[in-house]
Amino acid sequence: MTESESDIAATIVKGILAGDTAAELQMIERYKRGLRFVLRRKCHDPDLAEDISQETWRIVIERIRNNELRDATKLSAFILQTAKNQLLMHFRKSDVKRQQTGIGEALESEYSGPLTQSPEDVLERHNLGLLVQTVIKELNTPRDRELLHRYYIHEQDKSLICNELNVNAKNFDNVLYRCKQRFKTLWLAVMEDN
Amino acid sequence: MKQDERIERYVLGRMTPSEEAEFEAYFLSNQACLDQLELTERLYKGMQANSVDKVTPIQSKPRVWKQPIPLWAAAAALILVLLMPTPFNTSQRLEPNSDLNVYRLEMANVRASEFDAVKVTQSVSQLVFAIYVDTEIPEFDYPKYGFTLTNQKGEQVFTTSALHLTSTSEIFINMGLQHFESGVYDFEVSGYNNTTKTPLHSGLIQFN
Numbered sequence: 023m024t025e026s027e028s029d030i031a032a033t034i035v036k037g038i039l040a041g042d043t044a045a046e047l048q049m050i051e052r053y054k055r056g057l058r059f060v061l062r063r064k065c066h067d068p069d070l071a072e073d074i075s076q077e078t079w080r081i082v083i084e085r086i087r088n089n090e091l092r093d094a095t096k097l098s099a100f101i102l103q104t105a106k107n108q109l110l111m112h113f114r115k116s117d118v119k120r121q122q123t124g125i126g127e128a129l130e131s132e133y134s135g136p137l138t139q140s141p142e143d144v145l146e147r148h149n150l151g152l153l154v155q156t157v158i159k160e161l162n163t164p165r166d167r168e169l170l171h172r173y174y175i176h177e178q179d180k181s182l183i184c185n186e187l188n189v190n191a192k193n194f195d196n197v198l199y200r201c202k203q204r205f206k207t208l209w210l211a212v213m214e215d216n
Numbered sequence: 217m218k219q220d221e222r223i224e225r226y227v228l229g230r231m232t233p234s235e236e237a238e239f240e241a242y243f244l245s246n247q248a249c250l251d252q253l254e255l256t257e258r259l260y261k262g263m264q265a266n267s268v269d270k271v272t273p274i275q276s277k278p279r280v281w282k283q284p285i286p287l288w289a290a291a292a293a294l295i296l297v298l299l300m301p302t303p304f305n306t307s308q309r310l311e312p313n314s315d316l317n318v319y320r321l322e323m324a325n326v327r328a329s330e331f332d333a334v335k336v337t338q339s340v341s342q343l344v345f346a347i348y349v350d351t352e353i354p355e356f357d358y359p360k361y362g363f364t365l366t367n368q369k370g371e372q373v374f375t376t377s378a379l380h381l382t383s384t385s386e387i388f389i390n391m392g393l394q395h396f397e398s399g400v401y402d403f404e405v406s407g408y409n410n411t412t413k414t415p416l417h418s419g420l421i422q423f424n
Binding site: 209 | 220228240241242243244245246247250253254255257259260263264318344378380382386388
């Protein structure tokens with residue numbers, strides 16, 4: 023964490039301790055995007071991520087007011103740990119409910135856990151696949167396509183790929199960089215269209 | 217380690233738990249890093265999708281529906297549908313991947329006979345129903361939607377009332393990994409506002 027980030031965190035915590043609601047809002051604004059990103063990765067369910075996020079803010083604010091955060095510079099770690107605990111509690115409750123009502127019985131808004139994808143993930147994945155097909159087709163050489171496949175699909179190590187495909191680390195980074203930039207352009211065009 | 221490398225390691229799940237926790241604390245408020253993370257994650261998901269699916273373009277339904285259709289064409293289409301002697305499939309099974317079994321249910325079709333039930337082949341994959349909702353029709357525009365499934369004995373075997381439209385005006389019903397007894401079921405899609413529930417569409421699903 024940079025010094026300036028520590029200072030900002032300390033100022034926010036000081037404000038919340040003093041009862042300043044503007045400091046609470048500042049904290050939420052500052053960290054909410056990152057928190058949602060982490061939670062969505064962990065539970066693959068945007069609605070659940072949002073619910074956990076809301077609950078996290080409530081708890082974090084309450085605990086800061088009660089002076090339970092000893093080191094203000096650790097604010098982001100504190101927020102994350104609170105969120106992860108809430109998510110864990112949610113998973114545990116779902117498991118208990120499933121066991122109590124039996125398999126196959128209907129449950130309102132049943133959450134099926136981190137091993138399954140949300141419907142939004144289904145569609146997003148499909149559309150992303152189409153964009154990536156375009157990016158891959160535009161790559162100059164078969165070697166660059168091979169590089170991407172090995173790295174993102176077979177999840178091979180960068181050094182192994184460089185060795186076997188006879189590319190140096192800088193070329194490897196360039197290929198990834200070009201792909202990402204092209205992908206970003208295509209993605210932004212899709213977002214504008216929608 | 218450079219930030220780009222950390223981002224790649226994080227997205228590909230190559231960090232140790234403590235590395236991951238430290239990196240998450242770092243990027244939680246770092247908007248530039250989050251931009252790169254989201255981009256890398258999308259690229260990664262897209263690559264994964266290509267490795268599993270034979271990806272074919274799904275027609276962009278909202279654009280088709282938003283084009284003006286002459287009244288005579290709409291009337292002719294409706295007459296044609298009503299007069300058609302042979303059963304027609306009210307569903308479109310989307311290209312499956314190894315984890316999901318996705319079926320599209322059409323809101324526009326009239327209630328079908330048992331011969332026209334949406335035929336669903338159950339598997340070990342998670343079952344998802346996708347429904348496009350044309351919210352330019354005021355009667356279909358609700359803040360929330362619900363879906364119920366009832367067996368031939370009249371017992372409700374699945375229900376949810378917390379569905380929201382995606383940015384492409386679709387609702388997805390996540391049936392999870394439940395296995396339904398083979399047979400024909402009634403389904404109903406409803407719109408919810410604060411005070412009322414309004415049935416919007418119903419039909420039949422046959423689970424095999």
